[in-house]
Amino acid sequence: MMDVRNNFKEVEGKMSEGKAGVLVILLLIIVGLDPIFCEAFNTALHLEISNIEHAAAPRVMGGSILLSYSPLSISKSVALAMEYEDYRILHRYQKNKHGVFVLSLPLPEEKQKIRYRLIVDGLWTTDPNAGIERDSRRFLVSYFILPDTSGAPAPGVKVLPDGRIRFTHRSAPGNSVSLVGDFNRWDPFLTPVPESPVYPGVYSVTLTLPDEAKYYRYVLNGKEITDPENPRIARNGLGESVSVIE
Template structure:
């Protein structure tokens, strides 16, 4: 079986989602592991919606926005590696692109929402989500709306909620693991500052720093991970994406 690898759709994913860390390999691997459209799935602090890419266009609108805005799904495109290794001295054949059969949209869950009520626009027609069995009929309009109830999530403080003169780093991961943080405050050393596990799966570190603007990333299982609780992001001098916070 040919191995599938991600292509330029990654930049489109990053641009469409807020707090959910779409640059993590875990998220991208999960997205690429889908074999077909499925029911909406809560992933970290977001909801992953999928639909067949055979539709010309699929959009989604939410009741908390008054159904006034339609967010459009994106087609998940993948490339296939060539079936044969080129002979020595020969150039690699050009990559071939194909439709994975899936269109998707990712919604970041606001902290104030306990459920999500929405409708789809499929090829220009408003409808409920055929992949979500949970629905509700509006008593006034008679519209059938799809519903997702959110479990209560303990959200750690954002790094932007800092005590004066400090950065307050918070990260969630399985219990008993190692999480570190690095940034322009320690020459991006990934081993200097480890976040202690203050509760099962909750890692945090308060780091005193002089006033200024700081860029940082977490390191977990060998991956660079942006702060999922901080939407402020920048490119570093080395060309990497990093989270950014201010010490006052």
């Protein structure tokens, strides 16, 4: 008998790309940011960026690091280079409507201490709003410490460089979590998702999946749920919601 759970009709659960793109651009214009500044659109984050009036210490907001810088004199450009990228990549700040240079970066995984240097109008310097120390070459560098769970794998689905797929779920510590999908015949006992011994409440498993694998759900304490971090949803022949592997 054909498994009706594999008879899916995808529902986008979002506006058409054209309408969504127009709304994104309009909102960016309202808050005074150039659209190129927005790699992954997050309304709350970008409103926060727009409203920063004074530079402050780096902090975590959602899945991003938020940095700000106010120069002592008129500056035209501010960028940041990080130690774990060998200072080879420059991340450019943008000036908001209050004249504060701001930058948001995705949280790096499995990092607790971030070391970096600023480049202000072409000159290397430190961030006055962060800690300062000397690195192994005796150069002064800025640093800040991420909260305990910030370096954990980001929740959701991620395709790794080697082609494997990592599923990460966050919930209360001590839960029972497993993964079901069209790749394991929806069997709740075949693919447990263990809790991290380092990050309580972070459950993760990395799998090599067949190319045709497309749908999944988590089993949380015996109850199947969709991935709360994945907006792409499909429905099977029984009307059940499932998450779509990106």
